[in-house]
Amino acid sequence: MTFRRPDRDPERPVYVISVAASIVSVHPRTLRIYEEEGLICPARTPTNIRLYSENDVRRVMWIRHLTQNLGVNLAGVRILFELEERLGTRILERLYSEGASAEKPAPAASEAPTETSQPAAASAAKP
Numbered sequence: 001m002t003f004r005r006p007d008r009d010p011e012r013p014v015y016v017i018s019v020a021a022s023i024v025s026v027h028p029r030t031l032r033i034y035e036e037e038g039l040i041c042p043a044r045t046p047t048n049i050r051l052y053s054e055n056d057v058r059r060v061m062w063i064r065h066l067t068q069n070l071g072v073n074l075a076g077v078r079i080l081f082e083l084e085e086r087l088g089t090r091i092l093e094r095l096y097s098e099g100a101s102a103e104k105p106a107p108a109a110s111e112a113p114t115e116t117s118q119p120a121a122a123s124a125a126k127p
Contacts, residue, residue, distance in 0.1 A: 012053055014051065017052070031050075038078060
């Protein structure tokens with residue numbers, strides 16, 4: 001039996017910087033840089049401690065995907081997020097799903113499909 005907490009709100013800031021950084025596998029300094037660049041805006045406690053919500057963590061995961069997998073720099077990420085806000089649509093998710101459907105490789109028997117898995121160059125060269 002699974003128990004789901006009714007008070008789980010993705011907007012509610014609950015994670016301190018060290019926990020948020022470990023969730024997305026980055027250094028806490030990276031989160032501070034993203035904040036300085038205006039890409040995320042964590043809540044602050046009265047004693048000025050940063051608190052991150054589920055939505056903040058998801059946003060950092062998108063930033064990491066765009067920078068690590070697609071080669072977009074932080075200025076480009078900011079422009080994409082601003083464009084998404086102006087249009088009021090989830091264009092990044094649409095672009096990701098279109099790109100994933102266009103590049104669907106047949107997964108090997110030993111690997112499960114993940115959003116970061118890519119076809120190996122060696123398997124493409126075999127006849």
